[in-house]
Amino acid sequence: MKIVVCVKYVPDATADRGFNEDGTTDRESVDSLLSELDEYAIEQALQIVESGVEAEITYLTVGPDDATDALRKALAMGGDNAVHVNDDDIQGTDALGTSLILAKAIEANGYDLVICGMASTDGGMGVVPAMLAERLGVPQVTYLDEVKVEGGVVKGRREGDTATEQVEASLPAVISVTDRTGEARFPSFKGIMAARKKPLESKDLDDLGIDSDEVGLSAAWSTVDAATARPARTKGEVVTDEGEGGVQLATFLAAKKFI
Amino acid sequence: MALAPIDPKDPLGIDDLFDAEELAVRDTVRRFCAERVTPHVAGWFERGELPTVRELAVELGRIGVFGMHLEGYGCAGASAVQYGLACLELEACDSGLRSLVSVQGSLAMYAIHRFGSEEQKQAWLPRMAAGEALGCFGLTEPDVGSDPASMRTHAKRDGSDWILNGRKMWITNGSVASVAVVWARTDEGVRGFVVPTDTPGFAAHDIHHKMSLRASVTSELVLDDVRLPDSAVLPEVVGMRGPLTCLNEARYGIVWGSLGAARTCLQAALDYAATREQFGRPIAGFQLTQAKFADMAVELHKGLLLALHLGRRKDAGTLRPEQVSFGKLNNVREAIEICRTARTILGANGISLEYPVMRHAANLESVLTYEGTSEMHTLVIGKALTGLDAFR
Numbered sequence: 001m002k003i004v005v006c007v008k009y010v011p012d013a014t015a016d017r018g019f020n021e022d023g024t025t026d027r028e029s030v031d032s033l034l035s036e037l038d039e040y041a042i043e044q045a046l047q048i049v050e051s052g053v054e055a056e057i058t059y060l061t062v063g064p065d066d067a068t069d070a071l072r073k074a075l076a077m078g079g080d081n082a083v084h085v086n087d088d089d090i091q092g093t094d095a096l097g098t099s100l101i102l103a104k105a106i107e108a109n110g111y112d113l114v115i116c117g118m119a120s121t122d123g124g125m126g127v128v129p130a131m132l133a134e135r136l137g138v139p140q141v142t143y144l145d146e147v148k149v150e151g152g153v154v155k156g157r158r159e160g161d162t163a164t165e166q167v168e169a170s171l172p173a174v175i176s177v178t179d180r181t182g183e184a185r186f187p188s189f190k191g192i193m194a195a196r197k198k199p200l201e202s203k204d205l206d207d208l209g210i211d212s213d214e215v216g217l218s219a220a221w222s223t224v225d226a227a228t229a230r231p232a233r234t235k236g237e238v239v240t241d242e243g244e245g246g247v248q249l250a251t252f253l254a255a256k257k258f259i
Numbered sequence: 260m261a262l263a264p265i266d267p268k269d270p271l272g273i274d275d276l277f278d279a280e281e282l283a284v285r286d287t288v289r290r291f292c293a294e295r296v297t298p299h300v301a302g303w304f305e306r307g308e309l310p311t312v313r314e315l316a317v318e319l320g321r322i323g324v325f326g327m328h329l330e331g332y333g334c335a336g337a338s339a340v341q342y343g344l345a346c347l348e349l350e351a352c353d354s355g356l357r358s359l360v361s362v363q364g365s366l367a368m369y370a371i372h373r374f375g376s377e378e379q380k381q382a383w384l385p386r387m388a389a390g391e392a393l394g395c396f397g398l399t400e401p402d403v404g405s406d407p408a409s410m411r412t413h414a415k416r417d418g419s420d421w422i423l424n425g426r427k428m429w430i431t432n433g434s435v436a437s438v439a440v441v442w443a444r445t446d447e448g449v450r451g452f453v454v455p456t457d458t459p460g461f462a463a464h465d466i467h468h469k470m471s472l473r474a475s476v477t478s479e480l481v482l483d484d485v486r487l488p489d490s491a492v493l494p495e496v497v498g499m500r501g502p503l504t505c506l507n508e509a510r511y512g513i514v515w516g517s518l519g520a521a522r523t524c525l526q527a528a529l530d531y532a533a534t535r536e537q538f539g540r541p542i543a544g545f546q547l548t549q550a551k552f553a554d555m556a557v558e559l560h561k562g563l564l565l566a567l568h569l570g571r572r573k574d575a576g577t578l579r580p581e582q583v584s585f586g587k588l589n590n591v592r593e594a595i596e597i598c599r600t601a602r603t604i605l606g607a608n609g610i611s612l613e614y615p616v617m618r619h620a621a622n623l624e625s626v627l628t629y630e631g632t633s634e635m636h637t638l639v640i641g642k643a644l645t646g647l648d649a650f651r
Contacts, residue, residue: 029263069279072279072283073283076283186287186290186291186321186322187283187287187322188287188321188322188323188335189284189287189322189323189324189327189335189337189341189345190323190335190336191323192280192283192284192287192335193280193335193336193337195280195283196280
C-alpha cells in the first residue's frame, strides 16, 4: 500500500516569530524546521510499516525552497521518498487552498492512507486533514491517539473530554494523529546518510494542473487583517500578610471571578 | 539588502559553513542530549555515578554515535566534521558523556577497525556500534602517563597462547566494558590485545573520589596471568604507532568537544548576567562583564573555526598529528578559561551544581591532561616548529 504523510515546514516556535506587511508569515528572519506535530505523523507511518504492513511511505510538503529541509529530516527518520510542491504563486495560500494542492499532489502520487499531524505549530490550523478528506472523497478519522492498520481498515482511539471513541475507516482514508501517539524517533546517523540518496521530487502548480488563481493570498478565504504582539506580562499583585492575608487573597480571587 | 542581525549564539555565522547533513547530525545529538541526558547529568555528577550507562549506551547506539566515523560493521560512515559536531554536542551536555563515546568509538572500536582481524571486527564492532557491548582502552598505567613506551604491562608467549600481566589506570568505561583493548610490551614490541572482560584473571575496579568527570566510569584494570589465544592480538600493528594512532583519533574529538563545554558555560553566564541585577541594573551591562563575554566569545568561535579547519583536513586525508596537537592544546586551554570566567560571572552561584559551569570547569581539568597533556602537545608543536625533540 501507499502511505502519504503530509508535513509542514514552519518557523521555529521557540524563535521570535512575526508577520510580513501583507499579514503572511515572515519566513525570512526566523529559522524554520519540520513542524514538531508532524513528527508524530511520521512516527506513526513508520510504526505501521514496522508492524508488518507492507507500504511505501511518501512525504509531501507545500512550501518554499528551504522546505526540502523538512522532507530530508523526515526521510532521515525513515520512509521512502518525498514530494515538494513549490511555486511562487502559492505564497499566502490559506487552509482551503493548501488542501487543494495537497489533494492534487496526493492523487498524482497515489495513496491508501494519508497521515497528518493534529495541527500546524505556526498557524495552529487543524482543519486541513478534514478538508483534504473531503476533497479526496474518502473517510476522515481525525485526532487519533492510537493508530493501527489491519486488513484494509485503519483503526484508532480518540480521547474526548467525556468519552473515549474507538473509530475506524476503510481505506483509502485520511487520518490525523495527536501528540499523544508516542514520541517520535531521533533520526539516526545512518538514516541521515541514507536520506541523501532517497528520491525527492519537486512539482509546481502546472504539474498538478492547478490554476494559480485558485491559490495564493488573493484566493484565500481568510485573511490576517492585523497582528499585535501579546502585551508583556505585568507584575503580579503582592499580598502582604498582616493578619488578614487570607481575606485579601479571597477578595482578590473573588474579584477575578476565580471563586 | 539589509544584513541579517547578528546571532549571539553564532556571531561569526559559522553555521553557514556546515551543510544540511552536518546540521542534521548536530540536531539529532543536541536533541538527544537535551531530552535524555541533560535533565539527569548534574545528579549523576553529584552522586559520582552513571547508573543507567547500559540503557544510555543502547540509546546512543540507536542514533548511531558509536564509531560513527567508521565504515561498515554497523557503523554510520559519517564524516570527520559530523563526528566533531557530535562530540561538541555531547560535551556541551557533559564531558563524561563525550568521554564515553570517544573511548568507545575512537579508541576501542577504532583500534579494532583499524588494526583488528576480520574475525575480531565481526565479533565486536556491530555490537559496539549498537551500544550493546561497551569497550575500553588500556594504555595508561599507574606509573606511566605521557611516556607510554615505558609501559610495564607485558605479554609473554606460552605455546600459541599469550599470558598478559600488568595494571592499567584511569580507564574510562573500564568496569562496564565487555571488551578491553589492552596494550602490552612483548618480545616483538608493543602489541594490542582484544580482551573479553570475562576472561579469568581480568578485573576492573572503579576509581572513586574523583573531583572531575564524575558522571563517567573510570577504572583500574588488573591483569593477572590473563591467558589469551593468539587470535586475541591485533594483527595489523606492532609498536607504539598502534596506541598513538588511536589517541590521535580521540584527540581530534576533544578539539571539538571541549568547545561544547565552553559554549554551555558561556550561555549560562549570558543568561545569568541578563537577569542578575546589582547596583540597580543587569550585570550584563557592566563593562568588565562585557569584556569577559567578548573574550569568551572570541575564543569560542575562533576555536570552532580551528576545529572545522582540522575537520575538513581530516575529511580530505591531510590532517597531521601535530595539527591535532595544535587544536587540542588551544581549544582545551581556551575552553577551561571560558568555563572559569563564566564561573566568576555567576559569583557564588557559579560553584553550585544548580548551574552547569563548575561541573564543566571541573570536567575540563581532566580533559586538559588526558589524551596528551597540554605540556606534551606544546612540545609536539615545539618540535614541529624547530625540528628539535625536547622530550625524547
